[in-house]
Amino acid sequence: MASRPRSDATVVWTDRFLEYTWTPEHPMKPARLRFTIALARALGLLEGVELLAPAPAGEAELLRVHTPAYLEAVRHAEPAAPGALIPESAPYGLGTQDNPIFPRMHEAASVIVGGTLAAAGEIAAGRTRRAVSIGGGMHHAMAEAASGFCVYNDAAVAISWLLDNGFDRIAYVDVDVHHGDGVQRAFYGDPRVLTISIHQHPATLWPNTGWPEEIGAGPAEGTAINLGVQPGTRDAQWLRGLHAVVPGALAAFRPQLLVGQCGVDTHREDPLADLALTVDGQRAAFLAMREWADRYAEGRWLAVGGGGYGVVRVVPRAWTHLLATALDRDIDPATATPAEWIEQIHTYAPAVEPPRTMGDGTPPEFTRWDGPGGAPDTGDPRADRAQRAIDTAVLATRRAVYPLLGLDPEDPRD
Numbered sequence: 001m002a003s004r005p006r007s008d009a010t011v012v013w014t015d016r017f018l019e020y021t022w023t024p025e026h027p028m029k030p031a032r033l034r035f036t037i038a039l040a041r042a043l044g045l046l047e048g049v050e051l052l053a054p055a056p057a058g059e060a061e062l063l064r065v066h067t068p069a070y071l072e073a074v075r076h077a078e079p080a081a082p083g084a085l086i087p088e089s090a091p092y093g094l095g096t097q098d099n100p101i102f103p104r105m106h107e108a109a110s111v112i113v114g115g116t117l118a119a120a121g122e123i124a125a126g127r128t129r130r131a132v133s134i135g136g137g138m139h140h141a142m143a144e145a146a147s148g149f150c151v152y153n154d155a156a157v158a159i160s161w162l163l164d165n166g167f168d169r170i171a172y173v174d175v176d177v178h179h180g181d182g183v184q185r186a187f188y189g190d191p192r193v194l195t196i197s198i199h200q201h202p203a204t205l206w207p208n209t210g211w212p213e214e215i216g217a218g219p220a221e222g223t224a225i226n227l228g229v230q231p232g233t234r235d236a237q238w239l240r241g242l243h244a245v246v247p248g249a250l251a252a253f254r255p256q257l258l259v260g261q262c263g264v265d266t267h268r269e270d271p272l273a274d275l276a277l278t279v280d281g282q283r284a285a286f287l288a289m290r291e292w293a294d295r296y297a298e299g300r301w302l303a304v305g306g307g308g309y310g311v312v313r314v315v316p317r318a319w320t321h322l323l324a325t326a327l328d329r330d331i332d333p334a335t336a337t338p339a340e341w342i343e344q345i346h347t348y349a350p351a352v353e354p355p356r357t358m359g360d361g362t363p364p365e366f367t368r369w370d371g372p373g374g375a376p377d378t379g380d381p382r383a384d385r386a387q388r389a390i391d392t393a394v395l396a397t398r399r400a401v402y403p404l405l406g407l408d409p410e411d412p413r414d
């Protein structure tokens with residue numbers, strides 16, 4: 001942790017991330033990563049940036065989080081014959097509709113973990129303060145099961161590795177539309193790791209966990225935080241909720257490093273969930289993470305990808321903004337998407353209308369939460385209802401966990 005940083009940000013990338021390929025019908029398509037890197041390159045964002053190519057994670061690293069039996073099962077998993085009946089549940093979660101077995105699954109998933117580990121290694125060695133691996137973010141993978149398109153839990157493996165390599169207070173902030181259940185589970189009893197997840201309300205979306213009452217166990221009580229937001233939530237309310245819960249907890253926890261899971265399936269066009277964020281709102285969240293890392297985590301920020309199924313119109317722009325944010329090369333959302341990139345999209349995805357600008361044309365303005373009962377009447381009943389809904393969620397979360405962090409749940413300064 002001592003030596004001088006070589007640069008402010010490291011971008012981890014290998015074309016091998018594209019080998020994490022489910023079935024042709026599966027919503028998680030590697031093209032989302034390919035289109036992202038193509039867009040970042042077309043904008044000149046990666047000029048002069050050395051891309052760090054990771055090695056696959058080894059067995060010892062995977063075993064930090066997963067069981068030997070599960071690793072064996074992934075290694076020897078055989079794809080189902082064409083036309084075979086797909087079970088809803090299967091041993092180790094392998095071979096289901098969500099997690100169909102694909103060739104060289106173990107190798108592909110190990111490279112994803114290797115990417116996040118490489119990012120962690122650069123930060124731990126003091127060579128960089130920020131590192132991004134958009135291939136990572138497989139936050140649903142469990143110790144002994146694939147789940148929700150996730151085979152190996154790269155973020156959990158990297159956090160575990162960091163705990164053995166100089167860090168003992170790590171904060172994990174997960175903005176994916178789904179609850180970050182796998183990472184929460186991995187550190188539920190470990191007071192050295194604070195996990196915070198903002199997600200669509202568990203009563204309305206898989207995996208149906210992430211209730212405010214999930215606060216960590218034993219010595220780790222108070223180090224799991226969950227904010228569930230209603231379907232239809234837009235930028236203004238989502239950002240109000242995020243800011244009402246996360247910075248206060250980070251200030252109290254004083255992490256040495258912030259891990260951000262940057263899933264972008266919160267977008268209004270995402271086919272798998274029901275929130276209504278824009279790319280501009282997602283960009284605002286990444287800018288906030290950068291600021292929080294600088295303010296509360298000694299400048300260290302490890303960012304990974306996650307969900308996001310708007311393969312052409314959402315993920316490439318959102319994660320290009322993520323890369324830009326980490327590199328301190330912020331891109332104005334009004335910037336036109338380059339003609340060269342639009343042409344590529346026309347070639348590879350002729351049925352989809354590519355976005356013409358880097359934002360959705362909606363500046364993500366929000367008013368800060370200022371305590372219970374503080375939401376003003378705007379005269380717009382729909383906006384007022386949305387504001388009350390997010391404020392109810394904020395209070396439930398703060399009341400469940402803030403006292404355990406020594407904070408006052410009703411004081412907006414905390």
Ligand SMILES: [Zn+2]
Binds near residue numbers: 176177178263265308
């Ligand atoms: Zn997700």
